[in-house]
Amino acid sequence: MTVGAAVGLGLVTLGGLGLIGMRLVTRRGSVAMLDATxxxxxxxxxxxxxxxxxxxxADPAQHLQLFVPTGRMLDPALTGRTLPLVLFIHGGGWASGNPGDYRFIARMIAPQGYAVALAGYRLHPAARYPHMLEDGAAAIGWLAAHAAALGGDATxxxxxxxxxxxxNAVMLGLDRRWVAAAGGHPRRVCGMVGLAGPYDFLPLDDHTTIATFxxxxxxxxxxxxxxxxGDAPPVLLIHGAADKRVRPRHSMALARALAGSGARSETHMLSGVGHEGLIMQFARPFVRDRRALSLVLNFLARVTAQPAESAAESMPASAAVQPARA
Incomplete structure (x- = not known):
């Protein structure tokens, strides 16, 4: 079966066989097809x-889309109120990915009362460290300067x-120099969420990290x-326990380091979830497993309920890794 046929089957039937078709597509890296479904x-x-x-x-990859919820009670254009900002940064080994393919993140999160930005960044081989951090900081800087007029609360x-x-997301929150250099007011970052991220990958031992770092x-x-x-914004780490691409040890290592510094954080391992499976939990029909989405929405509600400077008070001190229950 070709990729196109599998996608067509997933879009048309949306049943058991369609689900199999969508799994085939997402395993082949077609996030755009996941978004279409x-x-x-x-x-x-x-x-x-x-x-x-x-x-x-100037680079075509340096682009951003900002979404807000619709409806009389939520749309900033109708309410006159601004909404907390969520900036989502896509994966792809720093070599691939398009933020426009992740609109499902905006569909899932924005209606809960958030303005959601999907940001791109320069990719390898045209770019390498620290370009991804400079671009993420530039996106935050743009939001700080313009989001209020569009309905986003840049504080x-x-x-x-x-x-x-x-x-990218965790580094931008922990190392203030990048956001500060872009005029983005690093203290306005009130939280970071890392989904299956690599946080401790020395020595460099694969072509992706060698090429980038x-x-x-x-x-x-x-x-x-x-x-x-110790004064870092609150951190939520979620990792699939069955992740074979970015091993759970990365989140474990960062969790231990955060706990040792006195930072506010929580870490969750999702049983039976692999690398791609974690991001798929934010798209239909895979959101039937609501573990990751529930953890993220609960975290967002807590850390955006007060000014960024005091967001850490809404979380307990770093605790032991928790298994996320269905």
Missing amino acids: DRVLAGGDHAIRLADTVQFG KIVLIGHSAGAY GHVAELRETQPVHHVR
Whole structure:
């Protein structure tokens, strides 16, 4: 069966065989097809509105889409209120990925009362460390300057990333220099969510990390585990216990480092979930397993309920890793 046929089958039947078809597609890396199926099952994009799409840099990958919820009670254009900002950063080994393929994140999160930005960044081989961090910081800087006019509260920003994007999100929250250099007010970041991220990958031992980080003289500086600090914004780490691509030890290592620094964090291992399976839990029909989504929504509600400077008070001190229950 071709990829196109599998996608067609998943879109048409949406039953058991269609689910198998969608699993085949997502295993082949077609996030765009996952998003297309999510859009069909959601009945379109009626629950979200594209507030703006912008280029925040000269490279085509340096673009951002900002979505807000629709409806009389939520749409900032109708209520006159601003909403906490969620900035999602895609994965892809720092070499692939398109933020436009992750609109399912906006469909799932924005209707809960958030403005959701999907941001891209320069990719390898045209870019390497620290370009991904410079671009993430530039996206935050753009939001800080423009989001209020579009319905986003730039004083409450939560960074979320999957895989390589989780590395970007966590590093931007822990190492303030990147956001500060872009004029993004790092203290306005009130939380970070890392989904199956690599946080402690020395020595470099695969072509992806060698290509992206191998040129750095002081490799220790590239590792999130070496940037933990007690006054960091709250951190939520979620990892699939069955992840064979980015092993759970990465989240475990960062959890231990955060606990040792006195930072506020929580870590959850999802049994039976692999690398791709974790991000699939944010799209229909895979959201039937609500563990990851529930953890993220609960975290967002807590850390955005008060100013970013005091968001850490809404979380307990770093605790032992918790198994997430269905």
